[in-house]
Amino acid sequence: MSRKKLVIIGNGMAPGRVLDHLFETAPGHYDVTIFNAEPRVNYDRIMLSPVLSGEKSYEDIIIHDDAWYHRHGVTLHRGKRVNEIDRDNKRVIADDGTTATYDQLLIATGSSPFIIPVPGHDLPGVLAYRDIDDVEAMLAASKTGGRAVVIGGGLLGLEVAAGLKQQGMEVTVIHLAPTLMERQLDEPAGHLLKREIERRGIEVHVEANTKEILGTDHVESVKLEDGTEIEASLVCMAVGIRPNVQLAKDAGLEIERGIVVGDDMRTSDPDIFAVGECAQHRGQCYGLVAPLYAMAKVVAGQLGDDRDAHYSGSQVSTKLKVTGVDLFSAGDFQNGEGREEVVLRDAAKGIYKRLVLEENRVIGAVFYGDTADSAWFFQHIKDGTDVEDYRDTLIFGPAYANGGAVDPMAAVAALPGDAEICGCNGVCKSRIQETITSEGLTTLDDVRAHTKASASCGSCTGLVEQLLALTLGDAFDPNAKKPVCPCTDLGHDEVRRLIVAGELKTITDVMQQLEWKTSCGCAKCRPAINYYLVCAWPGEYRDDGQSRFINERVHANIQKDGTYSVVPRMWGGMTSPNELRAIADVADKYDIPTVKVTGGQRIDLLGVKKEDLREVWGDLNQAGLVSGHAYAKGLRTVKTCVGQEWCRFGTQDSTGLGIKLERFLWGAWSPHKIKLGVSGCPRNCAEATCKDIGVVCVDSGYEIHFAGAAGMHVKGTEKLCTLETEAEVIEYIGGLVQMYREQAWYLDRIYKWADKVGIEHIRETLEDPAQRKAYCDRFVYSQQFMQEDPWAQRVAGKDAHEFEPLTLNRQMEPAE
Amino acid sequence: MSGPETFWVEVCSLDDIPARGSRILKTEAGCIAVFRTASDEVYALDDRCPHMDGPLSQGIVHGHTVTCPLHSLVLDLKTGAACGPDEGQAITYPAKVLDGRVNLDLKKLRR
Numbered sequence: 001m002s003r004k005k006l007v008i009i010g011n012g013m014a015p016g017r018v019l020d021h022l023f024e025t026a027p028g029h030y031d032v033t034i035f036n037a038e039p040r041v042n043y044d045r046i047m048l049s050p051v052l053s054g055e056k057s058y059e060d061i062i063i064h065d066d067a068w069y070h071r072h073g074v075t076l077h078r079g080k081r082v083n084e085i086d087r088d089n090k091r092v093i094a095d096d097g098t099t100a101t102y103d104q105l106l107i108a109t110g111s112s113p114f115i116i117p118v119p120g121h122d123l124p125g126v127l128a129y130r131d132i133d134d135v136e137a138m139l140a141a142s143k144t145g146g147r148a149v150v151i152g153g154g155l156l157g158l159e160v161a162a163g164l165k166q167q168g169m170e171v172t173v174i175h176l177a178p179t180l181m182e183r184q185l186d187e188p189a190g191h192l193l194k195r196e197i198e199r200r201g202i203e204v205h206v207e208a209n210t211k212e213i214l215g216t217d218h219v220e221s222v223k224l225e226d227g228t229e230i231e232a233s234l235v236c237m238a239v240g241i242r243p244n245v246q247l248a249k250d251a252g253l254e255i256e257r258g259i260v261v262g263d264d265m266r267t268s269d270p271d272i273f274a275v276g277e278c279a280q281h282r283g284q285c286y287g288l289v290a291p292l293y294a295m296a297k298v299v300a301g302q303l304g305d306d307r308d309a310h311y312s313g314s315q316v317s318t319k320l321k322v323t324g325v326d327l328f329s330a331g332d333f334q335n336g337e338g339r340e341e342v343v344l345r346d347a348a349k350g351i352y353k354r355l356v357l358e359e360n361r362v363i364g365a366v367f368y369g370d371t372a373d374s375a376w377f378f379q380h381i382k383d384g385t386d387v388e389d390y391r392d393t394l395i396f397g398p399a400y401a402n403g404g405a406v407d408p409m410a411a412v413a414a415l416p417g418d419a420e421i422c423g424c425n426g427v428c429k430s431r432i433q434e435t436i437t438s439e440g441l442t443t444l445d446d447v448r449a450h451t452k453a454s455a456s457c458g459s460c461t462g463l464v465e466q467l468l469a470l471t472l473g474d475a476f477d478p479n480a481k482k483p484v485c486p487c488t489d490l491g492h493d494e495v496r497r498l499i500v501a502g503e504l505k506t507i508t509d510v511m512q513q514l515e516w517k518t519s520c521g522c523a524k525c526r527p528a529i530n531y532y533l534v535c536a537w538p539g540e541y542r543d544d545g546q547s548r549f550i551n552e553r554v555h556a557n558i559q560k561d562g563t564y565s566v567v568p569r570m571w572g573g574m575t576s577p578n579e580l581r582a583i584a585d586v587a588d589k590y591d592i593p594t595v596k597v598t599g600g601q602r603i604d605l606l607g608v609k610k611e612d613l614r615e616v617w618g619d620l621n622q623a624g625l626v627s628g629h630a631y632a633k634g635l636r637t638v639k640t641c642v643g644q645e646w647c648r649f650g651t652q653d654s655t656g657l658g659i660k661l662e663r664f665l666w667g668a669w670s671p672h673k674i675k676l677g678v679s680g681c682p683r684n685c686a687e688a689t690c691k692d693i694g695v696v697c698v699d700s701g702y703e704i705h706f707a708g709a710a711g712m713h714v715k716g717t718e719k720l721c722t723l724e725t726e727a728e729v730i731e732y733i734g735g736l737v738q739m740y741r742e743q744a745w746y747l748d749r750i751y752k753w754a755d756k757v758g759i760e761h762i763r764e765t766l767e768d769p770a771q772r773k774a775y776c777d778r779f780v781y782s783q784q785f786m787q788e789d790p791w792a793q794r795v796a797g798k799d800a801h802e803f804e805p806l807t808l809n810r811q812m813e814p815a816e
Numbered sequence: 817m818s819g820p821e822t823f824w825v826e827v828c829s830l831d832d833i834p835a836r837g838s839r840i841l842k843t844e845a846g847c848i849a850v851f852r853t854a855s856d857e858v859y860a861l862d863d864r865c866p867h868m869d870g871p872l873s874q875g876i877v878h879g880h881t882v883t884c885p886l887h888s889l890v891l892d893l894k895t896g897a898a899c900g901p902d903e904g905q906a907i908t909y910p911a912k913v914l915d916g917r918v919n920l921d922l923k924k925l926r927r
Contacts, residue, residue, distance in 0.1 A: 520836060520854045523876040523883035523890070546836040550874040550885040558885055562871040805840040806828050806850065 003031045006303065007092055007100050009082045009247065010108035011036035013045055013289060014276030016063055017296035018106065018303070023072055026304030032074045033100045035092065038131060039079040041065060045131070046289050046424065046457050049322070052135050052163030054501035085251035087269060104271055104303060107259060109244040111277040111287065115237055116151065120213030126235045129160050138234065142167035146233030149173075149222045151210055153180040155320060157238035158193075161202050162322040164234075166502055172203040172230050174210060174222065176239075184318040184329040188345075189352050189368040196325055196350075205230075243278045243285055258285040263310040265299045275299050281311060288316050289456065290423045297426070315382050317423060319371070319459045324513060326367070328374040331381045332356065333364030344395045353395055360388045373397035373411050375463055379419040412466040421463050424456035432464065436471045444468065484746075485524035487516050492745035496532050505537055507544055521547075528746035531633070534669050535741050538782035545799060551631035554802050555790045556613055559606065564613060566605040567630035568620050569666065572640045572658035572678075573601030582623030586616050600637030600675065602628055614803055617791035626789040629666065633747075636675045638662040639687065643680035643697070652697035654680035657726055661695075664730055665737060667786040668779070671744040671753070674737065689717045692750040693733055698722075702729050706736060707751040707759065715751055718759050720766065735772040738779035739765065822910075823923040830856065830916050838873045838882070845925045848909060849873035850918060851893050853880060859893035860911040860920050866891075866904030 008015045011034050019032065047061040069076050080094040091101040113128035115121055125141070127134050142148070142164055150161045153175030165171045173180075179190030180197070194204050209225040213235055221231045243258035254260040254268035258280030265273050265281075276292045277285065286292060291314035301309025317330035333356045335341065344353040351369035355362055355377070362380040367373075376398045380387065393400040398414040415421075417430030435441060435450050447464055448455040454464040468476045483489050490498070495514065504510045510529050511521060521529070526547035533541040545553045556564035568583070583603055587595050594606035608616055617627075630636060640658030644650035658678040665674070677688035678695040687710075688694030694705040694717050701724040708717035720736070723729050739762065744753035754762060766772045794803070833839050833852040840863060841848040847863035849872045857880075863873045870886030880893050890899040891906055898904040910921035 518879055520878050522878045522881075523888065526876060526878065546834055546877065549876065554874075558871075558874060560868070560886065562869075562874075801832065801834060801837075801839060805842040805847070806832070807842050808825060808827065 004029060004103040005101060006030040006032045006104050006106065007102035008032065008034045008106045008108060009085075009092065010034075010110055010276070010278075011038065011040075011042050011076070012108060012110050012276060013042065013063070014110075014292040014296050015106060015108040016042040017293050018108075018275060018299045019072070019074070021297055021300030022303055025300065025306075029304060030104075032072070033077070033102075034074060035077045035080050035082045035094055035098075035100075037079070037081040038133075040132070041069070041076070043132065044456060048129070048132065048135050049159040049163055051132070052138060052160065053166040055498065058132055082247060085247060085272075087251055087272075090271070102271075104273065106299065106303075107248055107267070107272060107274040107278060108276045109247060109278045111241040111243045111285075113237060114240040114242050116210060116239060118210055118212050120215060120219070121237075123213055123215045123219045124217065125215070125219035125233065126213060126237065129156055129236055129238050138164065138236065139167065141234045142169045144233070145169060147172060147231055148234040148236060149230055149232040150236045150238060151222070152238035152240070153177075153204065153206070154183065154238065154240070155181060155318065157236075158197065158320060159322055160236050160238055161197070162200065164236075165200060165202055168503065169234070170203075171201075172205065172232075173197070174208045174224070174230075175204065175206045176209055178207050180204070180206070181318075181320075181327075184366075185327065185368075186333055186354060186366050189327065189329070189354070189366045192350060192352055192368045193320075193325065193327060241277065241287055243280070245278060248274065248278070256280055256283075263298075263312060264302055264307075265295060265311055266302070273299050273302070282313050284313060286314065286316065288318070290314060290426060291316060293424065293426050315378070317374070317378050319374075319457070324515060326369055326371045328367040328371040328378075329365065330374075330378050331362070331364035333366050339363075342391075342395045355395060357387070357391075360386050360391065362387060362394075372462070373399075375419060375421060375460070376411055376415060378423075379415060382420070383416075409466060409470055412463055413470055421467065422451075422453035422456070422460045425452040427451050427453040429467065432467050433471050436468060442468075442472065442476065484528055485522055487511075487518040487521050487525050488514060490514055492528065495529070496536075496743075499529075499532050499536050505533065505541055507533065507547060523549075531669060531671065531746050535782075539785045545802075552633070553799075554610070554613065555627055555629075555631060555794065556608065557631045561607075563607045563609055565630070566608050566613070566616055566620075567598065567602055567628040568625035569628035569662075570602040571662050572638055572655050574655065574659065575602075579623055579625055582620060582625060586619045589619070590616055592616075598630070598637075600630075601639050602630075602637065604630070610803060611805065614795050618795040621789070621792050621795060627791045632669070633672050634667065634669050634674065635662070635665040636673050638665075638676040638678060639691070640678045641680045641685040647680055649683060650680035650697070651699050652680060652702065654678045654686065654695070654697050657695065657697075657702075657729065658686075660726065660730065661733060664734065664783075667788070668737065668741065668783060669786065670737065670741050671746050672749045674740075674750065676733075690714065691717065693736065695729060695733075700724070702726075704729065704732055704736075706762075707754040709749055709751045711749075713751075718754070720763060731772065731776050732766060734779045735766050735775035736762070738775040738782075741779070741782075742775075820923070822921045823925075824919050824921050826914075826917050826919050828918050830858070830913050830918055833858070833918070836877045838875075838877065840871075840873045841920070843922075843925060847871070847873070848920070848922075849882075850911065850920070851877055851882060853877060853893070856913070858911045858913055858918050860909040861891070861893065861896050862907040864906065865889055866898065866906050867902075872906065 042064040044061040044063050050056040082092045082094050084093040091099050093099050113130050127137055147170040148164045150157050150173045153173045161171045161173050179187050180193050211223045211225045214221045219235050221229050223229045245255050245259055248259045249255045259274040259278050261274050261279050261281050267274050275295050294314055295311050298309045298311040320327050340357045342355045354366045356364035361384050365377045387394050398411040415429050419429045421429050432451055432453050439450055441447055454461045482491050507529050530544050530547040551557050556566055590612045592605045596604045598604050638658040638661050640655045643654030674692045676693045677686040677691040679686040679688040680697050688696050689705055690708040690710040696703040703722050704720040705717035706720050709715045740750050836854050838849050838851045841850055849861050849863040851859045863871050865872055865884040867889045870884040872882055874885045875882040881890050883890050889902050896906040896908040912919050
């Protein structure tokens with residue numbers, strides 16, 4: 001049997017999904033040819049907002065990469081626009097003359113953003129929000145700052161506004177209606193949303209009509225009907241979309257607003273299908289992903305000879321993809337005769353919930369601030385469930401529906417098997433549970449990989465995790481993605497990424513924007529966040545002492561009896577009679593009971609009373625001694641051997657290099673402590689090959705090692721590279737330390753970080769001179785803010801409250 | 817053995833204690849840790865962790881709790897009790913802020 005020819009015009013998400021289904025259910029039936037006017041593969045358009053806000057990159061949102069097309073033998077014509085369908089000869093013709101004949105044709109031309117034809121709409125700087133080119137243009141424009149005006153306060157407009165704000169622009173939203181997202185939200189919810197958007201520093205003008213866009217060779221401002229003029233370096237129109245029907249119209253197919261299709265998704269020509277935003281089904285055109293995917297499934301069924309496959313329309317629900325805004329709406333929520341409403345408001349928490357009922361059935365729902373139960377209510381709308389029996393408690397959700405106790409699992413447990421969990425991909429509860437069981441899945445990523453649930457917009461992630469817990473019981477370990485601590489569900493990598501992407505610059509900001517579950521964190525997350533901010537914003541972020549462990553707060557090591565130990569720095573392990581005399585003097589003067597030589601080649605004064613710390617430091621400072629950071633997650637020591645100056649085997653000046661490295665690296669806060677060793681020959685007397693970073697001098701230069709440890713775990717180092725000069729050694733190590741500082745989880749030593757990201761990855765990154773230099777440059781920049789002796793600062797009066805106890809007046813002392 | 821019901825003493829101004837931090841009050845009968853939370857409530861506990869006498873004043877303050885610097889026991893500042901699976905009880909002293917000044921009831925110190 002010769003294969004039939006399927007030609008597809010358009011390469012968006014809907015046809016991509018058609019092919020996914022088709023290759024799964026009817027492999028080998030068709031030779032597929034795709035014409036794509038965009039020069040790209042198929043990517044996830046609903047993820048454009050996270051790309052704009054910096055939370056994802058283009059590579060992250062690709063659905064089908066080149067290999068996929070190759071694997072399935074799909075011919076993809078990129079950048080070729082079809083401008084004629086020749087139905088008589090069953091072929092299509094592209095603008096460059098390429099033709100393809102078809103047995104079956106699928107039109108998936110999508111839609112175009114609607115551009116309001118006001119004067120100035122064609123000025124450079126006026127953009128739509130449709131594809132990755134638009135996003136890239138906006139990202140480029142946002143680099144220079146200035147103000148962006150977003151015309152349209154609907155779903156897309158608000159996502160764009162939030163994204164541009166995250167990129168550091170001033171943003172104004174202009175909206176024609178009196179409330180935001182008026183098609184999806186009622187007035188109270190629209191009001192709460194407006195307040196939240198404004199709280200984020202985005203200006204909102206409602207009931208504002210754009211009159212014209214002003215500018216000579218680039219947009220300069222936007223003028224409203226009422227005369228208001230708003231300066232703008234960028235204008236984004238997000239006022240709606242229009243199905244692309246011209247091609248179908250020219251071919252003589254039946255057209256209304258979109259290309260008219262029947263329940264079998266065929267157009268007026270039975271060999272031609274239409275799918276996605278260009279199609280009109282039972283009078284409806286859809287712009288959300290869930291209906292498009294439902295249509296795609298039917299198209300694939302029909303193409304695969306399942307003549308019964310049919311589409312009967314979709315109930316749609318809406319969620320806004322702006323981090324930290326919880327809103328949900330579905331169905332019809334207008335008031336009317338025979339309709340009743342149930343409303344729950346919690347002003348303090350900013351929660352608003354409204355259900356619209358007709359004949360004891362939920363027909364519409366609007367939630368703001370708490371959308372946890374939205375899947376349950378949406379199911380009610382779709383099923384038309386009679387709620388008479390539990391109408392009184394309906395609004396409190398499934399936990400109360402059967403009079404049962406409040407159990408976070410109750411909501412999801414109460415859902416029927418055919419309840420839709422993932423709206424984007426149309427995955428129901430039973431499908432997820434069955435797949436978990438049959439495939440032995442244990443993690444969220446597994447479920448995403450096998451069912452696509454939660455793999456698109458991610459708003460159902462919580463539900464999917466609950467299903468995992470429900471199905472696996474104790475065998476489900478949600479920590480497979482390790483949260484930083486119980487105050488958050490986010491892992492260290494996510495927190496670090498979001499701090500940078502969202503330009504979060506205070507601990508309060510981080511906790512607010514990333515939705516911390518506790519009011520001020522805990523002893524685990526606060527030090528981690530504090531470090532991540534120190535690292536991300538050198539010179540800008542003000543270190544929060546109260547979020548540091550006591551040792552780093554008072555720059556000494558607390559001992560079991562509440563006294564402290566003091567370790568002055570001895571650069572490269574070198575000292576002098578003068579320094580030793582000063583140490584002996586303070587030991588005498590302050591009755592310091594124990595003086596010990598440490599493993600890092602310096603001297604530890606143990607048993608110092610807290611009140612004496614500043615005086616001890618003052619005396620040590622006088623002799624030129626500074627803090628050795630023996631308490632710090634930062635550079636501890638650089639252990640050296642005597643090297644070529646004295647040793648008969650020494651090949652290089654290991655002591656001198658050690659001193660240079662210590663002077664270069666000291667003071668930099670890092671995820672955990674860093675210990676270095678520099679040995680003058682492969683006999684390795686400085687034990688460099690079990691350090692975080694080690695240098696072993698050889699005749700021809702320097703071997704750089706890293707990722708060793710000699711603590712709870714003993715681990716030899718990995719070799720990074722061999723270098724010829726000291727200058728190269730310093731640049732390489734500066735680059736390595738900065739890479740570690742920017743990437744590692746708080747409290748991971750270098751070896752643990754290397755385990756996670758891969759030794760080879762670190763090696764390759766640092767081998768690239770440009771990347772190495774960039775890392776090292778950032779380290780050098782950061783160091784200018786770090787290298788001040790913390791002891792001298794405190795002797796001069798900093799943080800005095802840490803060192804001075806409160807006392808009572810004599811007469812206040814309690815009597816015997 | 818009898819005496820006044822309370823013995824309120826003014827120890828410092830609220831601003832002398834960093835938010836989410838503490839100060840040590842030295843008395844002849846031992847040290848008291850005086851805490852200030854993020855929301856400006858003040859609490860006073862004996863500066864000795866019930867676990868192994870760690871100086872609580874040196875811990876990290878979060879919410880209404882402090883984490884002991886020695887072995888990370890978490891204590892409730894309101895009750896002095898150890899949180900979660902741990903057990904232990906630190907001595908607490910009533911504390912309040914009047915006109916920006918921190919007052920402690922030190923009756924328990926008088927024996």
